[in-house]
Amino acid sequence: MSALGNPVASQTGDxxxxxxxxxxxxxxxATVTTSGAAPADVVDDxxxxxxxxxxxxxxxxxxxxxxxxxxxxxxxxxxxSVFGQPIPAWNAFRGGAPGTRLLAVGDRLNxxxxxxxPGGGVEFVPVDQESVTGTATPDALRTWRKHLVSLPASDAAxxxxxxxxxxxxxPECSVDTPGGAQGRGLWGLGYVVLGLVALALGFxxxxxxxxxxxxxxxxxxxxxxxxxWNWNSDGPPVEGYTNPLYAVLSIIPxxxxxxxxxxxxxxxxxIAVGYVVVVRRARLPRGQEFVLFAVTLASPIFHLxxxxxxxxxxxxxxxxxxxxxxxxxxxxxxxxFVLAGAVALSRPEGIVLAAVAICWSLLIxxxxxxxxxxxxxxxxxxxYWGARWWYFGSFFPNTFYKKTSGDEPxxxxxxxVLPVAGPILLPVLIGLVLGFALYRRVTGASxxxxxEMLRDAxxxxxxxxxxxxxxxxxxxxxxxMDTGHRFYWQLLFPVALLVLSRPMRLVSDPGTPEPGRQRGxxxxxxxxxTGTVLLWAPGxxxxxxxxxxxxxxxxxxxxxxxxxxxxxxxxxxGLSTVVGxxxxxxxxxxxxxxxxxxxxxxxxxxxxxxxxxxxGALAVADAGVLPYQADRRAIDIGGxxxxxxxxxxxxxxxxxDQNLQLAILLSSSDNAESxxxxxxxxxxxxxxxxxxxxxxxxxxxxxAPNYYLNYWIGPEWRGGDLSQRLNEVFQHSWAQNERSDTDxxxxxxxxxxxxxx
Numbered sequence: 218m219s220a221l222g223n224p225v226a227s228q229t230g231d232x233x234x235x236x237x238x239x240x241x242x243x244x245x246x247a248t249v250t251t252s253g254a255a256p257a258d259v260v261d262d263x264x265x266x267x268x269x270x271x272x273x274x275x276x277x278x279x280x281x282x283x284x285x286x287x288x289x290x291x292x293x294x295x296x297x298s299v300f301g302q303p304i305p306a307w308n309a310f311r312g313g314a315p316g317t318r319l320l321a322v323g324d325r326l327n328x329x330x331x332x333x334x335p336g337g338g339v340e341f342v343p344v345d346q347e348s349v350t351g352t353a354t355p356d357a358l359r360t361w362r363k364h365l366v367s368l369p370a371s372d373a374a375x376x377x378x379x380x381x382x383x384x385x386x387x388p389e390c391s392v393d394t395p396g397g398a399q400g401r402g403l404w405g406l407g408y409v410v411l412g413l414v415a416l417a418l419g420f421x422x423x424x425x426x427x428x429x430x431x432x433x434x435x436x437x438x439x440x441x442x443x444x445x446w447n448w449n450s451d452g453p454p455v456e457g458y459t460n461p462l463y464a465v466l467s468i469i470p471x472x473x474x475x476x477x478x479x480x481x482x483x484x485x486x487x488i489a490v491g492y493v494v495v496v497r498r499a500r501l502p503r504g505q506e507f508v509l510f511a512v513t514l515a516s517p518i519f520h521l522x523x524x525x526x527x528x529x530x531x532x533x534x535x536x537x538x539x540x541x542x543x544x545x546x547x548x549x550x551x552x553x554f555v556l557a558g559a560v561a562l563s564r565p566e567g568i569v570l571a572a573v574a575i576c577w578s579l580l581i582x583x584x585x586x587x588x589x590x591x592x593x594x595x596x597x598x599x600x601y602w603g604a605r606w607w608y609f610g611s612f613f614p615n616t617f618y619k620k621t622s623g624d625e626p627x628x629x630x631x632x633x634v635l636p637v638a639g640p641i642l643l644p645v646l647i648g649l650v651l652g653f654a655l656y657r658r659v660t661g662a663s664x665x666x667x668x669e670m671l672r673d674a675x676x677x678x679x680x681x682x683x684x685x686x687x688x689x690x691x692x693x694x695x696x697x698m699d700t701g702h703r704f705y706w707q708l709l710f711p712v713a714l715l716v717l718s719r720p721m722r723l724v725s726d727p728g729t730p731e732p733g734r735q736r737g738x739x740x741x742x743x744x745x746x747t748g749t750v751l752l753w754a755p756g757x758x759x760x761x762x763x764x765x766x767x768x769x770x771x772x773x774x775x776x777x778x779x780x781x782x783x784x785x786x787x788x789x790x791g792l793s794t795v796v797g798x799x800x801x802x803x804x805x806x807x808x809x810x811x812x813x814x815x816x817x818x819x820x821x822x823x824x825x826x827x828x829x830x831x832x833g834a835l836a837v838a839d840a841g842v843l844p845y846q847a848d849r850r851a852i853d854i855g856g857x858x859x860x861x862x863x864x865x866x867x868x869x870x871x872x873x874d875q876n877l878q879l880a881i882l883l884s885s886s887d888n889a890e891s892x893x894x895x896x897x898x899x900x901x902x903x904x905x906x907x908x909x910x911x912x913x914x915x916x917x918x919x920x921a922p923n924y925y926l927n928y929w930i931g932p933e934w935r936g937g938d939l940s941q942r943l944n945e946v947f948q949h950s951w952a953q954n955e956r957s958d959t960d961x962x963x964x965x966x967x968x969x970x971x972x973x974x
């Protein structure tokens with residue numbers, strides 16, 4: 218392996234590499250043995266080629282823990298220069314007088330990297346208790362030691378046998394600060410409590426599955442069982458999903474013959490575990506890491522979205538991870554471009570977020586590798602989009618046309634958005650334009666050349682992009698099943714995670730320069746995201762939104778006026794509270810939802826599947842688990858999976874052509890005349906109540922009080938036992954679902970039998 222990152226990889230006699238003294242040498246000193254050049258020359262080359270990722274790794278506080286800021290201190294009367302990116306810091310350091318020091322700064326931890334020597338020489342400072350300072354020094358030195366222990370012996374000692382011995386002699390660095398043992402105990406207790414809360418919430422919400430999930434899963438089922446990629450096993454292809462990744466993943470349980478619902482529950486657990494692993498590998502300060510865990514694992518909305526079977530949480534976490542790479546490193550790298558592709562393929566609006574992240578990364582790092590990766594991702598997405606356009610015959614998924622349908626032209630819809638979005642977006646945009654212009658006039662340089670400033674602005678970029686999508690797309694769409702405000706949650710919650718993804722100080726340190734620009738821009742991003750929620754439904758604020766908004770307001774004041782170091786972290790907690798706590802009634806309703814669905818929609822679908830019926834089609838108002846279980850040609854009255862009903866009507870000729878024999882419509886009672894005649898339901902109701910068509914009506918199931926499934930059955934399907942089966946379903950569902958949500962949840966607290974069906 219490369220010697221980079223190994224603080225004791227070599228001990229040679231060059232001027233810039235001190236002789237062995239029982240201390241661990243700097244990572245930079247180790248580059249001599251692999252590059253054949255002096256470390257300073259190697260770092261110069263990296264700076265010239267724009268390799269900020271490698272410099273970030275080289276100047277890390279501990280392995281994998283990048284610095285919050287870089288300080289160049291010439292020891293003079295002027296204040297030290299503070300930089301957010303390693304390349305400008307290195308260039309300023311190289312231009313300094315002898316004695317100038319380069320330091321990496323983080324939360325509770327600083328590391329002296331190098332000292333300028335006469336004649337342009339550079340002495341890289343060894344990693345020890347003298348160069349690493351702060352309250353986290355013992356933990357940092359222990360981390361270095363564990364990092365070295367994990368290396369193969371040949372890597373640690375191939376250049377000098379004494380190296381391995383020096384490693385063994387390196388002290389364990391037990392915490393000797395006052396209250397250190399007590400502090401570790403409190404952190405341990407905090408993690409135990411957080412783990413118990415996460416397990417309790419996971420246990421409760423593991424039982425939640427949205428009906429819409431089955432729309433996507435039907436594609437994988439039909440591919441395996443019928444050899445076609447379509448919602449129906451026959452007829453023209455229709456793209457009834459907005460999450461291509463989950464649609465492809467649905468092939469796996471179908472091929473293995475296991476429950477798709479169980480498979481995606483396991484995937485959800487894997488996503489949560491993966492999140493924990495990624496946060497741990499980020500090597501953030503302990504307090505910051507704990508906050509990142511708390512805002513997710515202790516949030517009821519996070520667990521609700523995680524287990525619903527939809528892409529909401531994976532999409533949100535991928536967005537946060539993608540922008541966090543830009544925020545921390547600037548360059549995306551291979552892993553970052555893979556994430557960009559995953560974001561683009563998670564939802565249709567994902568390409569906007571991926572493109573913004575890629576473009577902003579190119580402004581920060583204009584290297585050839587970064588440009589090449591951008592081309593591969595964007596060109597690959599264009600090929601995919603063109604292929605699906607050719608296959609399905611429409612530029613956007615069918616769900617897009619349904620949710621954005623309406624009589625108003627696009628320009629009129631935009632005009633509707635401006636009065637709502639303007640008060641929050643226009644001040645930010647005007648401020649940015651004026652800031653860019655003023656900076657150029659004062660300094661004579663463009664802000665686009667200040668890569669460290671561009672990196673600090675990443676949270677604002679994400680917040681503004683998300684606000685534009687929320688008001689420009691979601692607010693103008695006919696959203697269905699917006700449980701827990703999942704649509705704006707998946708775009709705004711990543712802003713909180715992003716702010717917390719880069720090391721920050723939670724407690725002010727008078728002896729360390731304060732990276733105020735990073736904190737200030739983070740607070741702007743949090744304010745934009747919070748304002749977006751407030752303007753989503755003005756005057757309809759829940760307790761969680763009110764409390765969270767108050768926390769964000771306090772954070773903004775504390776950070777901008779009082780210059781409190783931990784203000785950004787406090788603001789991130791506030792935004793997480795705004796979007797992370799739903800109404801208690803809605804939460805209870807969702808806990809009972811899957812049991813109601815099993816007794817009603819799922820049971821009706823199974824009854825249809827088990828009946829011996831001739832060829833024909835059924836029309837359904839809820840297009841999820843019912844047609845998934847029925848495994849019959851279906852017509853989605855809601856328009857998500859049937860192109861002909863997108864505009865809210867269905868022609869009689871189309872229903873004749875499909876040979877409609879069963880219509881299941883939603884009603885407020887078991888009386889057939891109480892049908893909700895919204896969307897294309899009016900067309901279907903008129904069709905089946907035409908006397909000449911000879912349809913009979915009866916109740917099929919009760920989902921909840923005032924929420925019934927009534928059916929109309931045609932003459933070709935009346936001859937079998939389907940009516941009898943549906944009558945049995947109605948009797949059972951009435952006994953099960955007439956009760957309150959609380960009673961259903963308590964009676965089924967340990968019942969997860971639906972996962973095996």
